[in-house]
Amino acid sequence: MRKELLKGLTDEQINKVKNCNNKDELLKLAKEEGIQLTDEQLEAVNGGGCTSEPSSDVKCPKCGSNKIEWTWFPFVGYDLTCKKCGHTWNKE
Secondary structure (H helix, E strand, O other), X not given: OOHHHHOOOOHHHHHHHHOOOOHHHHHHHXXXXXXXXXXXXXXXXXXXXXXXXXXXXXXXXXXXXXXXXXXXXXXXXXXXXXXXXXXXXXXX
């Protein structure tokens, strides 16, 4: 998790960030909450500072399957879910 990018946010604001589906929603949330984004946060929102999409060689740590579904959360990273066994884990 890119915790340093979430510094200064309340738990409620962090949950709202996790529910944003794209950068436009995230920027709208920041404006509504009166949050001044740092240069590093803006870079992350625009794709320069966040983790990249998991590669195709990612395997489930529980069953070893490479049938993985991923969900990206701005500033946070990825939640990965194995389509075979249902195991979920986080990749920063």
